[in-house]
Amino acid sequence: xxxxxxxxxxxxxxxxxxxxxxxxxxxxKLKYRRSILGIAWxxxxxxxxxxxxxxxxxxxxxxxxxxYADVPDFAVFYIVxxxxxxxxSEATTGSMTSVTAAASLIKKVYIxxxxxxxxxxxxxxxxxAFSLIAxxxxxxxxxxxxxxxxxxxxxxxxxxxLFATGxxxxxxxxxxxxxxxxxxxxxxxxxxxxxxxxxxPLSLVETWKGTSVIxxxxxTVIKYNPxxxxxxxxxxxxxxxxxxxxxxHLWCFGYGILAMLIGxxxxxxxxxxxxxxx
Amino acid sequence: xxxxxxxxxKNVDMHFKMSKERLQSLKELFLKFVKRDLKYxxxxxxxxxxxxxxxxxxxxxVGLNGSGKSTLLKIISGILTPTHGExxxxxxxxxxxxxxxxxxxxxxxxxxxxxxxxxLGFSKKYMDEHFQEIVDFSEMEGFLDTPMKNxxxxxxxxxxxxxxxxxxxxxxxVDEILAVGDFKFQEKCEARINEMMNNGRTTVIxxxxxxxxxxxxxxxxxxxxxxxxxxxxxxxxxCEAYKSAY
Numbered sequence: 001x002x003x004x005x006x007x008x009x010x011x012x013x014x015x016x017x018x019x020x021x022x023x024x025x026x027x028x029k030l031k032y033r034r035s036i037l038g039i040a041w042x043x044x045x046x047x048x049x050x051x052x053x054x055x056x057x058x059x060x061x062x063x064x065x066x067x068y069a070d071v072p073d074f075a076v077f078y079i080v081x082x083x084x085x086x087x088x089s090e091a092t093t094g095s096m097t098s099v100t101a102a103a104s105l106i107k108k109v110y111i112x113x114x115x116x117x118x119x120x121x122x123x124x125x126x127x128x129a130f131s132l133i134a135x136x137x138x139x140x141x142x143x144x145x146x147x148x149x150x151x152x153x154x155x156x157x158x159x160x161x162l163f164a165t166g167x168x169x170x171x172x173x174x175x176x177x178x179x180x181x182x183x184x185x186x187x188x189x190x191x192x193x194x195x196x197x198x199x200x201p202l203s204l205v206e207t208w209k210g211t212s213v214i215x216x217x218x219x220t221v222i223k224y225n226p227x228x229x230x231x232x233x234x235x236x237x238x239x240x241x242x243x244x245x246x247x248x249h250l251w252c253f254g255y256g257i258l259a260m261l262i263g264x265x266x267x268x269x270x271x272x273x274x275x276x277x278x
Numbered sequence: 279x280x281x282x283x284x285x286x287x288k289n290v291d292m293h294f295k296m297s298k299e300r301l302q303s304l305k306e307l308f309l310k311f312v313k314r315d316l317k318y319x320x321x322x323x324x325x326x327x328x329x330x331x332x333x334x335x336x337x338x339x340v341g342l343n344g345s346g347k348s349t350l351l352k353i354i355s356g357i358l359t360p361t362h363g364e365x366x367x368x369x370x371x372x373x374x375x376x377x378x379x380x381x382x383x384x385x386x387x388x389x390x391x392x393x394x395x396x397x398l399g400f401s402k403k404y405m406d407e408h409f410q411e412i413v414d415f416s417e418m419e420g421f422l423d424t425p426m427k428n429x430x431x432x433x434x435x436x437x438x439x440x441x442x443x444x445x446x447x448x449x450x451x452v453d454e455i456l457a458v459g460d461f462k463f464q465e466k467c468e469a470r471i472n473e474m475m476n477n478g479r480t481t482v483i484x485x486x487x488x489x490x491x492x493x494x495x496x497x498x499x500x501x502x503x504x505x506x507x508x509x510x511x512x513x514x515x516x517c518e519a520y521k522s523a524y
Contacts, residue, residue, distance in 0.1 A: 012399075019396035026393060030384055109397055110356035110371075178307075272359050276294065 016115055023119040028126060042130035043137070046086065050079045050138060057199050070201040070240070076144045079135050080238050081198045081231045084156070087128035088164045088227060089189055094120035095168030096175050096185060103278040113271050117172040121165050128157075139239070147241030155244075156233040159252040163226055166259025173270040176277050196227040226255040282368055284449055284481040285331040285354055290363035292324040292349055292505075323349045324360070325505045331498075333368075333448075336475050336482045338496035338513060340489070340520050345502040347485045351451055354483065369448025369481070372398065383427040387418060387437055390426055394441050408444050415466075416440040436463060443470050449481045450474055493517055 032038040057063050058074030071077045095117035099106070102116050139145065175181045195218075197205075205222055208215045222228055229251050236242040244252075324346045331337045339347050352358040355371050381390050391412055395405040413419055416436040426434060443450075452471065474480045475495065486492050492499065492513070499516035501509040509516050 015399045016396070018400070018402050018405075021402075022393045022396045026382060026385060026389070029389070030382075033384070105397065107357065111397060180305075275358060 012112060016112055019111070020115055020119050020122060023115070024123045024126060027119070027123045039130070042127055043134045046079060046082060046131045046134040047137065050075055050082065050134075053078050053082075053199060063200060063204070068201045068203050070203050070235075072239070073142050073144050075138050076142050076239055077201070077235070078199060079138045080235050083128060083131040083135050084160060084231055084234050085193065085196060085198050085227065086131065087124050088160060088230075089193070090127060091121045091124035091164040092167050092171060093185070093189070094124060096171040096182060099172045099176055099274060100278055106275060106278065113274060114169065114267060117168040117267075118165065121161065121168055124164070125161065135238070144239060146238055149237040149241050149243055152237040152244070153234075155249075156230055156237065156252065159233070159256045160230040162253075162256030163230065163259045166256070166261070166263035169263030169267040170259075173267040173274075176270065176274050192225075192227065195222050195225050197222065197225075197231055198227075202228065202232070224251075226252075226259075229255065281333050283330045284333045284335070284368055285329070285483070286364075286366040287327055287329040287350070287354065288364045288366070290324055290327045290350075290353060290360045290365060291322070292346070292353065292358065293361040294321045294323055295319075322505050324353070326363075327502075327505075327507045328363075329500060329507070329510060331481060331483065333481055334478045335498055336484065336496045338492040338499040339483065339485045339502065340492060340499060340517070341502035342524075344504075346505045347502055348453065350502070351453060351483065351485060354449075355451055367449060370399075370445070371449045371451065372442055372445065372447035381426055381434065381438070383429075384425055386423045386425055387429070388422045391437065391441060394438070398441070400445070412437070412440040412444050415444070415470075417463075432460070432463075439467055443467075443474070446474060446477065446480055448479070449483065451483050453485045489517060489521065 032041060035041060037044065054075045057078070063071055063074055063077075098116035098120050099113060102111075105111060106113060171181060171185065202223060205219050209219045210216060229248065233244045233248050233252055236244050236248075327346075327350065339350065341347050349358065353360050353365055354367065356365075356367075381394060385393065391409065392402070392405050395408075396402075413422065416439070418433060418437060421429070421433070426437075450471075471482075475482050482495075484492065484495060496513045498511065499513040500507060501516050501520050509519055
């Protein structure tokens with residue numbers, strides 16, 4: 001076994017696979033340690049949030065009363081989208097501080113540094129898998145059953161994972177240099193959520209198009225927002241029994257690859273001096 | 279055929295850009311950048327250092343504080359990337375720089391042993407095979423399922439040492455020989471290190487300020503002064519020169 005200081009970026013990934021598993025396992029154990037319901041919270045949490053939002057948006061604002069063709073049932077509409085949005089938001093916020101939090105390790109042992117953001121993405125993916133149980137419960141309760149397109153379920157998840165990993169690599173590297181990113185990103189994430197078709201369908205905002213220049217811009221941003229695209233594709237295969245179009249695939253995959261390129265490039269460029277800055 | 283050396287350090291330079299003040303925010307950086315007020319001080323920690331350490335050697339590095347010893351060790355173990363030059367290592371490196379660096383005190387000892395093993399790059403299967411060995415060596419059998427935050431520092435160090443030396447690594451890096459645990463455990467640790475040094479396969483790199491220790495253990499030695507390699511060679515010769523210089 002020979003190595004030198006120009007180790008390949010993803011070269012010794014296999015060797016550190018157990019570390020990835022152990023770190024994710026550790027996060028999982030610690031998250032629910034000393035809580036009585038434990039893992040059940042992974043399912044209960046999205047269910048309770050869904051209840052609140054269904055009352056507010058589904059009943060009070062009337063989105064759930066069959067006004068919009070793409071929202072057959074608000075509870076289902078929301079929880080399917082929320083499971084994916086939460087995955088993205090958890091992965092990126094978790095990753096952001098992952099490198100700085102591992103400072104004591106990085107300073108003492110050689111570990112490929114991308115392990116840390118990757119682990120947070122993996123951890124978010126595990127939580128996402130649990131939240132799918134909540135999705136199933138709601139779908140059964142509202143008797144909205146998925147069709148054959150359900151077999152496509154992993155596809156939007158993989159696209160979104162690519163995208164989230166790219167953003168995570170970027171954020172975790174930049175945070176080492178500027179703590180500001182942490183505060184800035186929490187605001188960005190809130191704005192991002194409102195610009196995503198999470199609590200409202202695209203057809204609702206499309207009626208605003210043309211009312212003014214600003215509105216047209218906002219609607220375009222919402223439509224071409226990568227997260228809206230992922231949510232749409234995910235809803236298509238899980239609840240609408242619709243096969244995603246080739247165009248959808250190209251957009252979703254394209255955004256994922258673009259984010260990965262930016263993330264890997266930035267991380268690679270900045271990681272050399274991590275140790276001098278953490 | 280002669281075996282390839284375990285560590286080759288080729289013309290390594292290490293420069294640190296030390297900004298006079300640490301910038302923590304984008305606004306500060308932006309303002310300084312606009313005002314062209316970014317001050318850096320270039321600090322040369324290592325200057326054109328070349329070394330070859332043969333397989334099975336016990337190699338000592340001596341020098342005053344701040345001469346670049348720890349920087350060199352960090353470059354060899356891959357933690358730091360040199361500014362110029364190249365380092366080639368052949369084999370598994372076990373860092374003994376600080377014991378228990380990878381522990382999460384909320385977890386139990388059992389969980390930490392697996393976590394720390396994977397930090398060092400060992401597979402789960404490998405850890406399963408060596409788990410009992412680690413427990414026996416550290417003598418912590420009764421406390422395996424206690425969260426480590428309830429451990430004393432001596433107990434933590436015992437587990438850390440047992441993991442780090444469980445394998446017979448190809449290259450062992452020892453930065454100041456350990457002073458952990460009670461005297462009986464210390465003896466046990468030294469015996470373990472001696473055993474590794476004498477097996478003829480493991481290359482050991484030792485940094486110490488105790489000249490007695492270096493002279494007792496090492497075959498070859500390097501002397502660093504202000505980042506420059508002053509002398510390399512036979513341990514006795516280098517140590518004599520080093521001692522007479524100050």
